[in-house]
Amino acid sequence: MTAGVSSSPRIAFPLSVFLQHDAQDAALPAGMGLQAKIFADAVQQVCSFLLHAPSGRALLRAAVLRGVHIGLDPLLEPQTSFYYPLQKRLDIGYQPSSLLSSQKGISLYLASIIGGLRRIWQHSRALTPDTRLKPEDFLRYCRAFEADVCAITHLAAWELRAAGPCFFWRHLLAAADGDVSVSFARTAAAHPRHQFDGTALRAAFLEWFEVAERVDACDHLALEMMDMALLGARGAAQDIGRMKLDTARLCQLGVMPQGGNYLGGMRFRAPQMRRGCDPFNRTHLKHIERDICYLSENQESF
Structure with missing residues (x-):
């Protein structure tokens, strides 16, 4: 199943569309595939939980203001994320659809997205690790x-x-x-x-x-x-x-x-x-x- 995901086009959505549930269906592409729809639903669920945490909500809104997209990378672990500054895209790992709706699956994505949002916040302040250091x-x-x-x-x-x-x-x-x-x-x-x-x-x-x-x-x-x-x-x-x-x-x-x-x-x-x-x-x-x-x-x- 992972191989099928990797051969499909890159799945990525603007993070802003997940802040307003009513506008999500209108903002997402109409012809997106099943895997993209499953991923979008999972991210929507995670963001809805994250909005209940003041620190998470602040990080989420800060990323939205910077035009960050969130994408799926099947090569990443579910609890990890990777931020591409030039593309302004935060990629998170793949999970089977059967796990996405469980508390474990949501927790894995919460950990990866919160960590990614914090890294985006630090990047916006030029505080990412600098190899010019000794x-x-x-x-x-x-x-x-x-x-x-x-x-x-x-x-x-x-x-x-x-x-x-x-x-x-x-x-x-x-x-x-x-x-x-x-x-x-x-x-x-x-x-x-x-x-x-x-x-x-x-x-x-x-x-x-x-x-x-x-x-x-x-x-x-x-x-x-x-x-x-x-x-x-x-x-x-x-x-x-x-x-x-x-x-x-x-x-x-x-x-x-x-x-x-x-x-x-x-x-x-x-x-x-x-x-x-x-x-x-x-x-x-x-x-x-x-x-x-x-x-x-x-x-x-x-």
């Missing part, structure tokens, strides 16, 4: 970037839980990042204001760094990004891996579209945030540092 600083920034996405996803799930639908929160609680859910819930329960003043968000952000496997996976992807940037720099003068990270840039990751900054004033010196790479990633990092050094000394022959 390799170690680039890893540090990518970790903080992913921790922010995870924290915001849990905030939206908590808001949905407060609004009524609690299945998404249960999904996160039972998933690989369940420790982040526990940390958020424990902090939010300690005092009523903690779920509104960013304290619970900050706790979830810091908890992300506690699991070594999570950090190592992020490092691996970040190093792959550096490798791709270096491949594109062959024969051309580039500033890859030479810029120092400013802590203020890390703090800006915490800005919310509805206002406030839950990372404001953080110094990013907690022990769990200074965790080193695992042996494999450390070796990869050393190779990249040598390549950058060689590129700097031999711009034309690299």
Whole structure:
């Protein structure tokens, strides 16, 4: 079934058509296929839930204002998403139609779309990971970037839980990042204001760094990004891996579209945030540092 989806034309719709259910049928193409109709119905259902979460609603509307489209990519996992800035398209993964109407299927798409919307928000503020950073600083920034996405996803799930639908929160609680859910819930329960003043968000952000496997996976992807940037720099003068990270840039990751900054004033010196790479990633990092050094000394022959 996946093969059938991949051979069909690209399925993508303007995100704006899913904000008003009454206008959806008129806004979507009349001759779209069955798979496109199933996908559109699934996205409509996810967006209807997301509108009940203040943070999710703010991210959704911010993306709509930027003319973002949402598309289906059968090569992606259901819980992941990928944003193409030039096309202004957010792709999410394929799910069988039998799973789309279930709470599990909706939860997978909620996680992927919220994460994608947060990345779009950061991209609009020029805060996506920048390969001009020194390799170690680039890893540090990518970790903080992913921790922010995870924290915001849990905030939206908590808001949905407060609004009524609690299945998404249960999904996160039972998933690989369940420790982040526990940390958020424990902090939010300690005092009523903690779920509104960013304290619970900050706790979830810091908890992300506690699991070594999570950090190592992020490092691996970040190093792959550096490798791709270096491949594109062959024969051309580039500033890859030479810029120092400013802590203020890390703090800006915490800005919310509805206002406030839950990372404001953080110094990013907690022990769990200074965790080193695992042996494999450390070796990869050393190779990249040598390549950058060689590129700097031999711009034309690299």
